[in-house]
Amino acid sequence: MKNERLGRGSIINYLIALAAIFSLNFVLPRLMPGDPLHAIYGDEALVAMTPEMEAYLIRQFALDKSWSEQLSAYLIGLLHGDLGFSYYYKDQVSTVILGALPWTLLLAVLALALATVMGAVMGIEAGSRRGRLLDSGLTASLMFLGGFPMFFMGILLLLIFGVSLGWAPLSGAVTPYAGLEGVDYFLDFLHHLVLPILALVLVLVGDSFLITRNTVVSILGDAFILTARSIGCSQFAVKYTHTGRNSLLPLITETGMRIPHLLIQTLFIEIVFSYPGIGLLLNTALYSRDYPLLQGILLLLTVIVLTVNLAVDLLYRKLDPRVRYAH
Amino acid sequence: MHINPLRAVASDRLALTGFAILSSIVLMAILAPVLTFFPPDYYTGLIFSPPSYSHLLGTDSMGQDIWSRLLFGARTTLLVAASVAILSTTLSVLVGASSALVGGMYESICMRVVDAMHSIPPIIVMILVAAYLRPNLLIMILLISILSWPTGARVVRSRVLSLKERGHVYASRTFGASWGHILKSHIAPEMGPLLIAMMIQDARRAVFLEAGMGFLGVSDPTIISWGKMIQQALDFTYLDVWKWWLLPTGLALSLTLMGLCFIGFSLEAAMDPRLAPRSVEGAVEKC
Numbered sequence: 001m002k003n004e005r006l007g008r009g010s011i012i013n014y015l016i017a018l019a020a021i022f023s024l025n026f027v028l029p030r031l032m033p034g035d036p037l038h039a040i041y042g043d044e045a046l047v048a049m050t051p052e053m054e055a056y057l058i059r060q061f062a063l064d065k066s067w068s069e070q071l072s073a074y075l076i077g078l079l080h081g082d083l084g085f086s087y088y089y090k091d092q093v094s095t096v097i098l099g100a101l102p103w104t105l106l107l108a109v110l111a112l113a114l115a116t117v118m119g120a121v122m123g124i125e126a127g128s129r130r131g132r133l134l135d136s137g138l139t140a141s142l143m144f145l146g147g148f149p150m151f152f153m154g155i156l157l158l159l160i161f162g163v164s165l166g167w168a169p170l171s172g173a174v175t176p177y178a179g180l181e182g183v184d185y186f187l188d189f190l191h192h193l194v195l196p197i198l199a200l201v202l203v204l205v206g207d208s209f210l211i212t213r214n215t216v217v218s219i220l221g222d223a224f225i226l227t228a229r230s231i232g233c234s235q236f237a238v239k240y241t242h243t244g245r246n247s248l249l250p251l252i253t254e255t256g257m258r259i260p261h262l263l264i265q266t267l268f269i270e271i272v273f274s275y276p277g278i279g280l281l282l283n284t285a286l287y288s289r290d291y292p293l294l295q296g297i298l299l300l301l302t303v304i305v306l307t308v309n310l311a312v313d314l315l316y317r318k319l320d321p322r323v324r325y326a327h
Numbered sequence: 328m329h330i331n332p333l334r335a336v337a338s339d340r341l342a343l344t345g346f347a348i349l350s351s352i353v354l355m356a357i358l359a360p361v362l363t364f365f366p367p368d369y370y371t372g373l374i375f376s377p378p379s380y381s382h383l384l385g386t387d388s389m390g391q392d393i394w395s396r397l398l399f400g401a402r403t404t405l406l407v408a409a410s411v412a413i414l415s416t417t418l419s420v421l422v423g424a425s426s427a428l429v430g431g432m433y434e435s436i437c438m439r440v441v442d443a444m445h446s447i448p449p450i451i452v453m454i455l456v457a458a459y460l461r462p463n464l465l466i467m468i469l470l471i472s473i474l475s476w477p478t479g480a481r482v483v484r485s486r487v488l489s490l491k492e493r494g495h496v497y498a499s500r501t502f503g504a505s506w507g508h509i510l511k512s513h514i515a516p517e518m519g520p521l522l523i524a525m526m527i528q529d530a531r532r533a534v535f536l537e538a539g540m541g542f543l544g545v546s547d548p549t550i551i552s553w554g555k556m557i558q559q560a561l562d563f564t565y566l567d568v569w570k571w572w573l574l575p576t577g578l579a580l581s582l583t584l585m586g587l588c589f590i591g592f593s594l595e596a597a598m599d600p601r602l603a604p605r606s607v608e609g610a611v612e613k614c
Contacts, residue, residue: 016443024452028459147585149535151542152577155561159574163564170564260448268542272561286458286543298455302447309446 010313014306021302025295026074030067037063040084040291083299084292088284093296096281101300103173104277106193108259108266111200116255119205123212124247128239130217138209146206151268154199158272161195168195171274196273200266204258211254215247249319256312260305332520335597336590345589348582356405359398367391367399367551375568384571387556388563393572397579400553403464404534404583410468411475411533412526418476419525420518423483427491428506438484441477449474453536457545464550467540471533479525486521490514520598527591531584538580553580 029040037057058064062073077084083093122142126135145153162170169175173192180188219225220243228242270279278297285294336342355362364381365371368391376386384393422441426434452474456462462470490496496513540546541554553576560573 010442013439013442013446016439017446020443021447021452021455024455028456032459147588148581149538149584152557152581155557155573155577159564159569163569264448264450268539271542282454283543286454286545289458291458294458295455298451301451305448305451306446 010310014310018302018306021299022075022078025299026071029291030070037061078299083296086285086290086293086296088288088290088293093292096293097278097296097300100276100278100281102277103275104263104266104270104279107196107200107269107275107277108262110193111197111204111266112255112259112262114197115201115204116208116251118201119208120212120244120247120251122205123209123251124216124239124244126209127213127216127247128220128243130220135213139213142206142209145202146204148203150199150203150265151272153203154196154269154272157195157199157202168192173276192275196269196275199269199272200262203265204262207258208251208255211251212247215250216243219243219246252319253312253316256308256315259308259312263301263304332594332597333523336594339593339597341589342593345586345593348586349590352401352579352583352586353405355398356401359395359402363392363395363398365392365395367395369395375563375566377567378571384575385568387568387572388559393556393575396551396556397553397575399551400556400576401579401583403550403552404537404580406464407468407471407537408530408533408583408587411471412530414468414472415475415529415533416479416522416526418472419479419483420522422476423480424487424510424514426480427484427487428510434484437480441480444474444477445481449532450536450539453540454543454545457540457543461545461547462540463547467537467546467550468533471536472529474536475529475532479529482521482525483518486518487514490517520594524591524594524598527587527594531587531591534580534583534587 032038037054040057040061060073060077062069065073081094083097085091086093086096089096122138126138129135148156158170161168169192174180174185174189175192225238225242228238233242266277267279267282269275270277271283274280278301281293282297284290285297363383370390371382371386371392372390373382373386374388374390376382378385382392382394384397387393387396422437426437449471453470456470457467460466491509491514493513496509499509499513537546537552538554538557541550541552541556542558544555544558546552546555556576557573557580560569560576563569564573
């Protein structure tokens with residue numbers, strides 16, 4: 001199924017998807033009943049609004065002009081990287097988002113790397129012992145863990161290790177106002193990082209494990225493995241050099257395709273652990289009805305997801321020549 | 328050669344576990360008024376009461392009986408899941424089958440739309456729209472269905488495309504059968520298990536999206552939703568209430584998702600035994 005959409009039109013598809021999100025962002029606030037300024041900025045923001053500010057905003061969004069002029073004002077703003085003004089944070093939306101983005105990237109990238117490497121190693125070990133206790137045990141338990149919705153996995157860890165045992169902090173990325181420096185600061189930071197990462201890894205690792213395991217099982221019957229064994233390669237070399245390297249391709253592509261899913265789950269995990277990334281920002285934006293911030297975040301997520309998808313599509317065709325010939 | 332995957336699923340342990348989990352949740356939902364003394368929105372006068380005989384899971388911060396909210400929450404979850412499964416699969420079949428049969432310009436336009444919609448995670452669009460609309464149950468069901476159908480449409484289209492080239496379909500056409508007849512007696516029976524698999528997948532996505540919207544606080548506040556209960560309970564982890572508020576709700580949600588996942592996985596494995604290892608991976612990815 002997946003290969004079908006890797007055709008020549010994939011870039012066009014992504015452009016269409018992007019345009020659809022842009023138009024949704026533009027049209028939704030203007031379709032809402034009442035004053036579009038209310039819908040764009042939210043009711044709460046208007047309580048604090050002065051007439052001068054209102055006049056300025058109306059001019060900025062070209063709300064006194066026709067639809068086409070409003071649209072061009074909106075697009076020109078976007079091209080300048082102007083996502084609007086967050087009244088909740090009293091700052092430019094782009095600045096607010098860029099401040100939170102590194103935390104989200106830290107969680108997502110670290111969790112993805114850990115889960116992929118751990119999954120690959122366990123997958124190779126289990127696949128080369130197909131049908132034995134280690135294999136069936138790992139498969140069953142990782143599939144069970146993978147069945148949990150990720151944010152509930154986060155909540156479980158929070159309740160067990162944070163609330164009941166008190167081993168880990170309940171929220172945030174560092175202890176606020178602790179005045180820690182150097183190594184202490186870093187340890188505090190790691191202490192806060194453990195649970196969110198663990199939650200993500202526990203759910204993610206099953207995917208990479210199963211892909212690697214299944215590829216390994218199918219590769220182990222191949223002739224070149226038999227050759228490697230017969231010329232006296234060590235068990236380790238056969239497992240990791242011969243089988244491992246050849247099972248990387250499906251692992252890499254499947255991992256890439258799962259990045260959008262991971263990103264969304266990271267947002268929920270951040271909300272559970274009050275980790276100061278994009279997810280927490282999204283939560284704040286939703287609760288304070290800070291619509292410019294909300295739109296900015298969702299726009300950024302869309303762009304990231306589409307870029308990643310496109311990159312994976314292209315990478316896949318590069319990595320596996322068979323795909324290029326097949327289409 | 329007709330293999331009936333449904334029969335294989337009926338004797339599969341994984342699927343039976345899934346059925347058991349789901350049926351108990353369906354029973355909870357149907358028998359909700361019998362299993363509890365209190366309507367879900369009833370103010371009991373007790374706030375944060377620990378579990379007792381009259382309040383099996385205690386009461387929450389609003390003084391409402393948690394056990395009744397859990398039971399009635401199951402109704403919301405299952406209603407959304409079932410409606411989305413039916414609606415979204417119907418849309419998939421209509422678009423997928425018609426583009427496979429009609430072809431040409433119509434097919435390429437449909438598939439363009441499907442591809443474009445497929446490349447954005449539904450939850451992003453869902454959050455955006457829900458933040459403005461604060462959807463009630465009906466709008467929620469419509470929204471999730473509109474965002475869910477493209478994946479299925481692609482599957483239906485490729486299946487119909489391959490089915491209509493099969494020998495017995497050709498034979499039937501040489502006897503002068505109309506497309507309507509072929510659809511009814513040759514294509515539809517083969518599609519059954521596939522459609523059930525699609526419905527299960529749609530249901531799973533719907534359960535997750537509904538809970539997610541509740542968790543983010545963007546659905547209609549009058550809906551009794553597990554996601555919203557989890558989000559409310561999460562504010563009170565410093566009290567003991569999480570043991571009978573947060574934990575049971577989260578478990579109920581996880582069990583529902585797992586039950587659907589088990590059945591879907593077993594069905595997909597049964598439908599294509601040759602692809603069993605691939606479908607292990609595919610099923611888990613979707614979970």
